[in-house]
Amino acid sequence: MERLPPFSGLTAFYAAARHGTLTAAAAELNVSQPAVSRRIASLEEDLGCTLFDRSHKPVRMTQYGRDLLKALHGGFGQIEAAVSQIRQKAEQRVVTISAPSGFVGFWLIPHLGELEDSFPELTIRIISREYGETQRPGDILIRFGLPDDGVQGEQRLLGDDVYPVASPLYLERRKMSSGQYDINQMTLLTMEAASTHWHDWPGWFENAGQAVPRKARTLDFNSYAMVVNAGLAGQGVCLCWDGVLDSFLETGALQRLRGPAVISARGYFAAARDGLAAGEDVQKILGWIVEKGRKNTAQ
Structure with missing residues (x-):
């Protein structure tokens, strides 16, 4: 040199x-x-x-x-x-949150007003990513997957129940209801490579003690956001993690189908990028997200 x-x-x-x-x-x-x-x-x-x-x-x-x-x-x-x-x-005291696009769109954005009101002195920056993209930098990292003991201070968000949901428009078109339906006659909305990353329908049926419908039609997508949007558009039935789609369930845009909820080890996990060495602002935001997620699923 x-x-x-x-x-x-x-x-x-x-x-x-x-x-x-x-x-x-x-x-x-x-x-x-x-x-x-x-x-x-x-x-x-x-x-x-x-x-x-x-x-x-x-x-x-x-x-x-x-x-x-x-x-x-x-x-x-x-x-x-x-x-x-x-x-x-x-x-500006900026705190950056990096999370999967589905979590950002269906949980974080609906709670963003409350988050900003709780910390008016901070600027919140959000980075979303699709399934398969590399982890993008952020002060708080939220991921979907299995628990990882190697991540310092990582905490689980939301619940671990997984259950099917559908649009009332779809149920009406199929002459069914959330309490009376035939899963064999429904279109199952799936996500690409779900068997290794997500909780796919075969895994859900197995854990629910049911046989996989042989005649059920499937539509496959490469992101959970697309799966949910297809469900909202009345294209079929999708799986929901407890707490993720609450805003749609509360308004009736989606309805939970009566039947078993499967417990999944997979879920959303959050941690500060710098672990216990993270700054006070980052720790405050992380604590708020974790507490809010647990309150939602406890209700």
Whole structure:
């Protein structure tokens, strides 16, 4: 790796080049004008070339100086942008939540007003991701899957009951009701690769002690959000985790079908990205989400 010259010399040159005078550069750096001149001279000696042509008044940059200024524009520009973002975040006190799109759309957004009212001094930023995408950065990470003892401080959200739900429009069209229906005559809404990630219909029937309907039609999607939207549109029956679709069940847009609820080890889990070392703001938001999720499923 090429040895870099002293940072003090680079900053002195950068200030002088931008302002055009050593006096203005000295004022920006809060040092004397001779100090700026000495730093630039030391930089020129280190580089083995002159950066300013001092035969003219005012001095002019040489080609070497112009080349160095161009490079410093990019480097210092990136540093200035990063510092600005860091200062802005520090002033705004931003907490970022990263979660699967289904959880964001069906649980987090309906509770977002309450969350913001509880923490008016904080800015909440939400990052959603689809199934199969890599984990995206966030202060609070919410995932769907099996418990993971290797994640420090991870806590389960919502309940562990899994049961089928359907739109009343779909039930009416099939001349059925939430209490009287024939699962063999229904379309089962499924999610791609559910057998390894989700709780699929075959697994649900097995745990419910029922045989998988041989004649049941299936529609397959690659995200839970699409599965639920298809259910709301009256396209079939989907599986619901206790607490996830409460807003639709409360309004009647979806109805829980009478029958068994299966207990699943899979579910939504939340943890602070930095574990127990997370800041106070992050711990507050995480605690609120966990408490709210448990209250919803306890009702």
